[in-house]
Amino acid sequence: MNLRRLPAPAAQAAAGVLLVTACGTGAGPPDGDPQDGATAGPVAPSAVADPELVLPWIPIGPTGPGEPLWYDPIRTLDCSDDDLVASRSEPVPLAGYLLCHALERDDPQLWSRGVEALESGGEPQNCWERAADAGLRRLVEFHRAHPGADPVLEPPEGTACPLVLEALETPVSADDPGAPVSVPSCGGAPVFLDGNIVRLPEGTVRSVSVGAVDVPVHSGNGGLFFRAPASAEAGPVSVTVAESDHPVEGKLELLYTRPPGGCPAPPPTVPDPGRAS
Known part of the structure; x- marks a missing residue:
């Protein structure tokens, strides 16, 4: 499945329009978990998207201290990131991990497991969880409305946390x-x-x-x-x-x-010898 990204607003726009291509294919291992190893990267700008296929995605955190290590991998759809894989004991990163792979492969079983993880996770506990949870729910709704279609990810205005x-x-x-x-x-x-x-x-x-x-x-x-x-x-x-x-x-x-001695006087203007009359 090919995922296109619309240009991000202002400071996020440096990368331009990205086309993210899932490289992983084939069935998961016997226990049903998706195989890791898919990568994605920018290519040439794509055409303007069909408005119905535009999906408002997950905003930047911003990145820094306090941000969960799984947040950026979900936002950038880096499904096999080590930190995302290691965080699957938590409801939101588990749902993000499964739905990311479901989107790559359009696998009905992974879609179902991802939705189940999303619905059983309870209330998000912080601003990063709320932003990721909302974006993943929009992804699920998009898939239900446009099964098999490739969403165009639109970076939203604002940030996950104030x-x-x-x-x-x-x-x-x-x-x-x-x-x-x-x-x-x-x-x-x-x-x-x-x-x-x-x-x-x-x-x-x-x-x-x-x-x-x-x-x-x-x-x-x-x-x-x-x-x-x-x-x-x-x-x-x-x-x-x-x-x-x-x-x-x-x-x-x-x-x-106010400095005790006052402000220093500006340096005197030195006439330009070339302009002397």
Whole structure:
């Protein structure tokens, strides 16, 4: 069975349209479990899909600490991933494992076992389980409505778990975790962002609002940071994410302080000798 992927929104679109081809064939071993070993990979972009065959799939986590090791293999349909195979004692990864192989082979027995695992799993316990469970149920409904058809996987907007701007950090505040995060009012100091947003693809979070001023977010030094704009006043200002591919929660405080000696004067402008009259 061939599975096509529509282009992902914004930061997920780098891979373009993918055609995922199942390589495993044949019957499972005597105990009825699917044989592992199938792989998938991107090929040339495919044609625009029939809207009826588009299946809203499973969103990114985002990947990082706390995400179950089985989540990304289900999302990417890596049916034989070691972590997915090792997690089959849990209801959601078991259902994902079986339905992934059922989709590869269009095997009625695997479809039936996957649905049984999905229905007997109880309520999902966290945001990753809820996202995977919902995507797998949409897959089952698609198969019932279009038996034998190849779904076109459409990456949905948003993420499985809420994105949160959790903390700000500067080189100075890192040495004193209990102190307010502060920067000189002169502007230009780097301020690093913390939270699960740092594990999104580069370019997903593009700017933050510092008080009434929007400034760009950069990637570097192993994280995301912005340079504090200059402020005419000392005191606290709020910091929120202004532009991102996905909604980001969190409103933090950045404290502007006035340096004892004031801000350094800008360097004098040196006339260009070539333009002298």
